[in-house]
Amino acid sequence: MWVMAMVALVALSCGRERSNPIDPNFSGNDALAPPGNLQALGGIGRVSLQWNAVVSNDLKGYGIWRSTSATEGFQRLTGEVSDTLITTGRTTFIDSTVDLSQSRVFFYRISSVDVQDRQSDLSTFVSAEALEDNRPPAPPSDLSAVADVVSNTVTLSWNAPLGDTAGLVLTGLHEFNIFRAKDSQDSFVKIGTVSSTETTFTDDSALETDATYFYKVSAADASANESGRSTTASISTGATGVSAPSNLRTTSKIGEIELTWNAVNDPNLIGYLILRSSDTQSEFTSVTSDTLFTTAQTSYVDSLVTAEQVVFYKVQSVAIDPALGLLRSSLTAFVDGVSTADDTPPAAPSDVIVSLDDTNLRLVSVSWTPPDADSDGGDLTGLSSYRVFRSRESTTSFVLLGEVASTVQAYQDTTIDQLTNYFYAISAVDAVGNVGPRSAAASVRTKGAARPSGIRIATGPQQLILTWNSNTDPELTGYKVLRFLDPANADPDQTFDTAQTTFVDSPLVAGQTLSYRVVAVATGGLKSEPSAFVSATVESQLLAPRSVSATGGIGRITVSWMANKESELTGYRVLRYLAPSDARADATFETIQTTYVDSPLMAGNTFVYRVQALGSGGIESELSLFAAADVSSDNRAPETPSQLATQLTGSTVISLSWNAPTEDANGEALTGLASYRLYRAVGSEAAGLVILTSPDSTKTSFNDTGLEVNTTYVYRVSAVDEAGNESRLSSSVTRTTESTSDVSAPTNIQAVASGDGSRVTISWTAPSSFTSFRVQRKQTGSDSSSGIFTTVASSVTGTSFEDTNVSSGVAYTYRVMTRLDSDFSDPSDEKTVLVP
Numbered sequence: 146m147w148v149m150a151m152v153a154l155v156a157l158s159c160g161r162e163r164s165n166p167i168d169p170n171f172s173g174n175d176a177l178a179p180p181g182n183l184q185a186l187g188g189i190g191r192v193s194l195q196w197n198a199v200v201s202n203d204l205k206g207y208g209i210w211r212s213t214s215a216t217e218g219f220q221r222l223t224g225e226v227s228d229t230l231i232t233t234g235r236t237t238f239i240d241s242t243v244d245l246s247q248s249r250v251f252f253y254r255i256s257s258v259d260v261q262d263r264q265s266d267l268s269t270f271v272s273a274e275a276l277e278d279n280r281p282p283a284p285p286s287d288l289s290a291v292a293d294v295v296s297n298t299v300t301l302s303w304n305a306p307l308g309d310t311a312g313l314v315l316t317g318l319h320e321f322n323i324f325r326a327k328d329s330q331d332s333f334v335k336i337g338t339v340s341s342t343e344t345t346f347t348d349d350s351a352l353e354t355d356a357t358y359f360y361k362v363s364a365a366d367a368s369a370n371e372s373g374r375s376t377t378a379s380i381s382t383g384a385t386g387v388s389a390p391s392n393l394r395t396t397s398k399i400g401e402i403e404l405t406w407n408a409v410n411d412p413n414l415i416g417y418l419i420l421r422s423s424d425t426q427s428e429f430t431s432v433t434s435d436t437l438f439t440t441a442q443t444s445y446v447d448s449l450v451t452a453e454q455v456v457f458y459k460v461q462s463v464a465i466d467p468a469l470g471l472l473r474s475s476l477t478a479f480v481d482g483v484s485t486a487d488d489t490p491p492a493a494p495s496d497v498i499v500s501l502d503d504t505n506l507r508l509v510s511v512s513w514t515p516p517d518a519d520s521d522g523g524d525l526t527g528l529s530s531y532r533v534f535r536s537r538e539s540t541t542s543f544v545l546l547g548e549v550a551s552t553v554q555a556y557q558d559t560t561i562d563q564l565t566n567y568f569y570a571i572s573a574v575d576a577v578g579n580v581g582p583r584s585a586a587a588s589v590r591t592k593g594a595a596r597p598s599g600i601r602i603a604t605g606p607q608q609l610i611l612t613w614n615s616n617t618d619p620e621l622t623g624y625k626v627l628r629f630l631d632p633a634n635a636d637p638d639q640t641f642d643t644a645q646t647t648f649v650d651s652p653l654v655a656g657q658t659l660s661y662r663v664v665a666v667a668t669g670g671l672k673s674e675p676s677a678f679v680s681a682t683v684e685s686q687l688l689a690p691r692s693v694s695a696t697g698g699i700g701r702i703t704v705s706w707m708a709n710k711e712s713e714l715t716g717y718r719v720l721r722y723l724a725p726s727d728a729r730a731d732a733t734f735e736t737i738q739t740t741y742v743d744s745p746l747m748a749g750n751t752f753v754y755r756v757q758a759l760g761s762g763g764i765e766s767e768l769s770l771f772a773a774a775d776v777s778s779d780n781r782a783p784e785t786p787s788q789l790a791t792q793l794t795g796s797t798v799i800s801l802s803w804n805a806p807t808e809d810a811n812g813e814a815l816t817g818l819a820s821y822r823l824y825r826a827v828g829s830e831a832a833g834l835v836i837l838t839s840p841d842s843t844k845t846s847f848n849d850t851g852l853e854v855n856t857t858y859v860y861r862v863s864a865v866d867e868a869g870n871e872s873r874l875s876s877s878v879t880r881t882t883e884s885t886s887d888v889s890a891p892t893n894i895q896a897v898a899s900g901d902g903s904r905v906t907i908s909w910t911a912p913s914s915f916t917s918f919r920v921q922r923k924q925t926g927s928d929s930s931s932g933i934f935t936t937v938a939s940s941v942t943g944t945s946f947e948d949t950n951v952s953s954g955v956a957y958t959y960r961v962m963t964r965l966d967s968d969f970s971d972p973s974d975e976k977t978v979l980v981p
């Protein structure tokens with residue numbers, strides 16, 4: 146951290162002129178101020194200084210003074226310019242001339258110097274401690290080994306470290322030490338030393354044939370601090386005759402790693418195989434699949450990498466010797482690479498168009514439209530070039546073909562083969578090297594007869610049906626279908642010509658297995674390579690139903706299957722088993738549908754099903770595969786009945802109706818409906834709902850007769866399924882019966898309690914016309930029944946009634962209604978009596 150200068154105390158004298166100890170002839174009237182905010186930071190073998198600039202048009206520079214004491218012995222340091230007064234013209238300075246044998250702590254002061262070479266006072270001093278160098282450099286990187294088979298020597302090259310270990314600043318570099326081991330990495334021996342100005346070494350000792358040599362390099366500074374050893378480079382003196390590529394190296398780029406190496410001079414060379422690994426101890430695998438080699442060039446761009454993630458590579462030469470066949474060199478030593486992160490590359494170019502040349506069959510022209518924004522949607526920050534990539538037969542192995550300037554939006558590929566699918570993609574590169582994503586791939590197929598693809602075979606009754614993808618080549622004239630009794634045979638047993646992409650081979654013998662290939666035929670009799678084999682076994686006239694499934698439900702199981710397409714089909718037979726091991730079905734059903742619902746079934750049981758196709762003339766298919774399901778229990782209540790409504794159809798008759806539920810309460814299909822429960826309360830629900838009736842599920846209405854006149858009734862309804870699950874009650878509806886105005890109510894109502902509290906006698910005066918009387922009572926002051934009259938006597942033909950169902954200490958209120966035929970009067974006046 147920076148250490149702030151300690152301010153020294155300066156004695157001041159009022160009215161006394163100040164003298165300049167550096168320049169006593171300087172009057173000081175227009176004196177330069179010394180620099181302020183001087184700070185010092187100690188480092189390994191050095192001290193770094195910084196300060197605030199002095200603001201003056203006459204400023205020429207600064208003198209830096211150093212001492213091993215805070216009070217004396219300050220000497221000006223020789224600086225960056227040939228001036229006797231000035232050490233530097235900047236506001237920072239690194240003093241790397243400290244002598245640690247003299248002192249560890251150094252003191253610094255600074256003066257300002259103007260254009261007339263007049264100097265200011267010295268600043269206040271600061272101090273810092275210079276540190277000893279006990280930190281080794283980082284190991285050398287990118288070590289490679291190249292063998293010269295002519296001189297029998299090995300040349301090593303590496304990159305010098307740019308910092309000390311742990312990524313710290315490099316404090317010095319003095320020499321490199323070279324180590325070698327033979328056939329294993331267990332016993333490295335030092336074989337040489339070179340100065341830090343050299344990054345190559347030639348091992349000219351005699352090398353044995355058919356051996357492997359491993360090399361490592363370490364770096365050392367002037368303080369004899371030695372780094373760890375580099376990664377290993379190796380060479381093999383094998384006898385394949387094919388040399389491994391030399392000088393393999395990587396270049397980190399935005400979103401990709403570029404590999405380059407020296408070409409191998411071998412007349413039989415066909416290319417190079419590139420292998421990749423995320424770990425030097427793990428297996429190295431080819432960057433492309435199913436190829437003998439990756440590229441015939443001496444460079445490769447690996448864009449299938451993750452930014453900032455280290456990847457390790459090896460390269461191998463691949464050759465084909467006329468006598469010995471395919472030969473591979475030894476693998477190179479691995480090198481590592483890492484792609485740099487890119488936050489704002491250009492967007493991908495668009496409208497990539499590829500076209501064939503009508504006269505030159507080995508020319509493909511590629512064009513595109515430049516991007517107009519960066520990949521994050523922001524403004525385009527610049528374009529430098531375009532990279533053209535190509536992949537053969539798929540979009541998984543793009544290789545860099547070339548790079549053109551941003552002023553060019555076209556590319557001609559002259560390295561193509563006939564009858565080949567090529568995919569092209571373009572990426573844009575900006576001025577700082579940010580490589581954008583590749584465009585959508587555009588493809589082209591060179592002219593010729595393409596090998597048919599997508600060959601499929603389906604079985605039918607005594608026939609096999611072949612289909613394949615249509616060739617789009619303009620020269621195409623048709624196809625040849627090759628039939629083989631044995632696919633191991635070189636020649637087909639029979640050949641058929643067709644212009645379609647479907648071929649039906651019929652009639653065939655059931656149970657026979659046949660194999661087929663398809664060849665495309667073009668103008669002039671040009672034939673493609675045969676397609677891949679497809680094989681199938683001829684089936685009987687009716688196929689067993691396929692995709693049979695069973696789905697359990699409440700009290701049922703639904704069996705479904707895929708429809709047969711034979712013209713002889715007349716229907717299906719569904720067989721039910723108690724277990725798949727049963728030889729005989731428990732039950733059999735026939736249907737012409739492709740779905741059968743087995744119901745009713747007992748909950749908790751498991752049933753197994755097979756399906757058989759039936760045909761005209763009594764033919765039957767084989768049985769299908771088994772399908773099983775469980776019968777579920779019904780624990781779901783129906784949905785609540787809706788639209789409960791009342792209508793007064795007589796003075797004491799209320800008609801009710803409602804809508805039946807159409808689903809269960811959870812919204813799923815209705816699993817059954819057995820009955821309804823109609824609840825009724827008199828006056829209000831507080832009086833208590835009781836079941837009035839339970840009509841079956843076919844009834845959605847009810848007439849409530851024999852009701853009291855001028856009385857309010859509350860109704861609610863619920864639905865009950867066959868398993869006894871009851872729905873929630875519906876919303877309540879209320880209806881009040883009417884009174885009969887042409888029937889006179891009794892008068893002169895009297896209620897007298899007996900002295901022993903055992904009864905109450907009610908009497909009244911009858912109207913001129915009546916059939917009978919109804920006596921009603923309510924218990925006054927009871928929370929549970931206050932205000933609610935209940936009938937205690939009906940069809941009373943006299944004019945009095947003795948109520949013996951009473952309790953001592955309770956007050957009762959009575960009223961009486963006249964009945965004339967089927968009509969009732971309004972209630973009489975009320976009379977209240979307290980039972981003693």
